[in-house]
Amino acid sequence: MQLKESQVAVLEAASADEATSVDALAAATDLPPETVTGAAFELEEADLVAVSERVDETITLTDEGRAYATDRLPEVRLYETALEAGADEAPAQMGQVIGQSGLEGPQVDIALSNYARKGYGAIDSGEITADPDADPSVDAEANALEVLPSDEETAVERVDIDEKTLEGLERRGLADRRESTVREVTLTEAGVTALMEGIETAETIGQVTPDLLTGGDWEDVEFAEYNVEADAERFDGGNVHILRQTAERVKDVLVGMGFQEMEGPHVDADFWINDCLFMPQDHPARTHWDRFALEAPTHIDDLPAQLVADVERAHREGVGADGEGYRSPWDEDFARALALRGHTTSLSARYLAGHEIGEIDPPARYFSVEKVYRNDTLDPTHLLEFFQIEGWVMAEDLSVRDLMGTFEEFYAQFGITDIEFKPHYNPYTEPSFELFGTHPTTGELVEIGNSGIFREEMLEPLGVDCDVMAWGLALERLLMLMYGFEDIRDIHGTLCDLELLRNTEVTY
Structure with missing residues (x-):
């Protein structure tokens, strides 16, 4: 043989x-x-x-x-430190406990996201308690x-x-x-x-x-x-990530609806991120717990002086005969502090103020699909960084009906026709409402965005004297409704499921 x-x-x-x-x-x-x-x-x-x-x-x-x-x-180390701080008897300051635990960077978020889940205690309003009956040995x-x-x-x-x-x-x-x-x-x-x-x-x-x-x-x-x-x-050859493919499709849809794209910095001054949006400087979302500040450089040098003065006046005194403002402290040094943007509405402020491309005359439509950064607790619907679909329309005599109709037209392009709306509060829009869509697998309502008509207190300092309706939508939530994903960590971040991405059929 x-x-x-x-x-x-x-x-x-x-x-x-x-x-x-x-x-x-x-x-x-x-x-x-x-x-x-x-x-x-x-x-x-x-x-x-x-x-x-x-x-x-x-x-x-x-x-x-x-x-x-x-x-x-990390959650065990946090619990042990909390016990040492007496949090099993009375609430302790969370910042102090974290500092004593030696946890740094991502370990802090990991500890906080697992602490209550495992029954070690509770975290509320910056304070931490420890359950004396919890047992790390089990x-x-x-x-x-x-x-x-x-x-x-x-x-x-x-x-x-x-x-x-x-x-x-x-x-x-x-x-x-x-x-x-x-x-x-x-x-x-x-x-x-x-x-x-x-x-x-x-x-x-x-x-x-x-x-x-x-x-x-x-x-x-x-x-x-x-x-x-x-x-x-x-x-396995490389290909375009499903998130990027959807982002490009969103851009195509919005361009087809007559919008132009905005661009701007990921790191920006608090002035553009929050102050121009009539967000009070003592708002809880502006603390170090909710934002990522820069260690170096810490502040921006160049801000338009007249605009800074106008925005400060709106915060202190309000706008119009009946305006009252916030009657709270306003510090220009705080406004100059640099941070990773928590929303792309900072781009809207730059464009509406004429700072980015010059004065814009109505009617006008602009959008962006860019990454934002928030110090959130990680869970199936929240990450520390995600993509936001920002958009605004400037025109005379806009109404909530115009805003709702825009959303219905936009989401219909992705086969989503069951959008629901709920009244909401934002410091920079009035009226305001949130958007919800039905998850195709679980049948639960998923929050997919926030929107409203920009307030006069925001627009007047920017030099805008007509209506502007605006929104911030979550790109990852759109994918959840399109493909049935239940955990955005499967498609985005360090726990991304590569096999899921390789085998998911892309719809277009």
């Missing part, structure tokens, strides 16, 4: 008494695993070997998981980190950890679970007989070369058979 060299090597290395994995055969024959796999399937067709398959699932700690296995989970995730080896993959079936806890570790990015197909080869009786009778190595050519063609030798050689059914290594 004549066989290819790779087939002979695999046949001689295989055993009739026990199954041998492809990796073991590759090591024994000095052949690549894919060559061994191909040879094994060819031998199986000739009934010389039997090939079996099984799926092995392994788990290993990530770098973050290994760090927490050593230093303890924290399933913390115990799992201690059980899992820190530097090697372990078969899931060999660890005594329940599925819910494993899913929690994986969702938090503390452990990585992987599935792999293991193929094993066993000699059949026919294979043993063939080896006993003797096997010759057939000289075959696996690839056509220029020399074979030009010299004419291709007519005299034997070519190896090509198995089109053999498994090949998978290569």
Whole structure:
């Protein structure tokens, strides 16, 4: 019997008494695993070997998981510090407890998002309490980190950890679970007989070369058979993220509705982000708990002096004969402080003030689809950064009916026709309302945006003397309604599910 060299090597290395994995055969024959796999399937067709398959699932700690296995989970460290601060007897200042815990950066948000969820205590209005009956020693995730080896993959079936806890570790990015197909080869009786009778190595050519063609030798050689059914290594090519595809589609829709696109800085002065929007400087959303301030530089140098004076006057005194303003402190140094924008309405303020492209005459329509940054608690509908669909229309005699009609036209382009509205309060719009859509999977109402007619106290300092209706919509929430995603962390952020993105059919 004549066989290819790779087939002979695999046949001689295989055993009739026990199954041998492809990796073991590759090591024994000095052949690549894919060559061994191909040879094994060819031998199986000739009934010389039997090939079996099984799926092995392994788990290993990530770098973050290994760090927490050593230093303890952030929520456990926060709880222990809270106990030391006496929060089990009386509420303690959260900032002080966090500072004493040694938690920094993302660890703070992680601790806060898991603290109440695990029953360690409560966080409310900047104060933290600790449940004296909570017991970190029974924290399933913390115990799992201690059980899992820190530097090697372990078969899931060999660890005594329940599925819910494993899913929690994986969702938090503390452990990585992987599935792999293991193929094993066993000699059949026919294979043993063939080896006993003797096997010759057939000289075959696996690839056509220029020399074979030009010299004419291709007519005299034997070519190896090509198995089109053999498994090949998978290569996932790059493509445009579904979030980016939807953003581009949103832009196309708005341009088709007559809008022009705005551009502007991600880092901006609080003046543009909040003060121009008639947001009082003592508003809770303007504290360090809700914004990301810059360490260097800390302040902007260039602001239009007259506009600053007009905005300060609106805050202190109000606008018009009946205006009262906020009668609260207003500090220009605070207005000059730099931060990551919490909404793209800062772009609207820049454009409406004529600061970005010069004075704009009505009627006018502008939009942006850009990233914003908020110090929110992570959950299925909130991230620290997300994309906002900003838009505004400047014209005479605008009404809420015009605003609602614009939304109905926009969302209809994406097959969403069940938009609902709810009255709301914003410092910079009156009237104001939120938008909701029905989630296609859960049937629950999902907040998808905020909107209203800009107040006179905002527009008058900017030099605008006609109506402006405006909105901020969440791009990720639009995807939830379009595709049925229930957790935006599956499509955006460090926990992004790549397989979900690769397999989701894009609608356009």
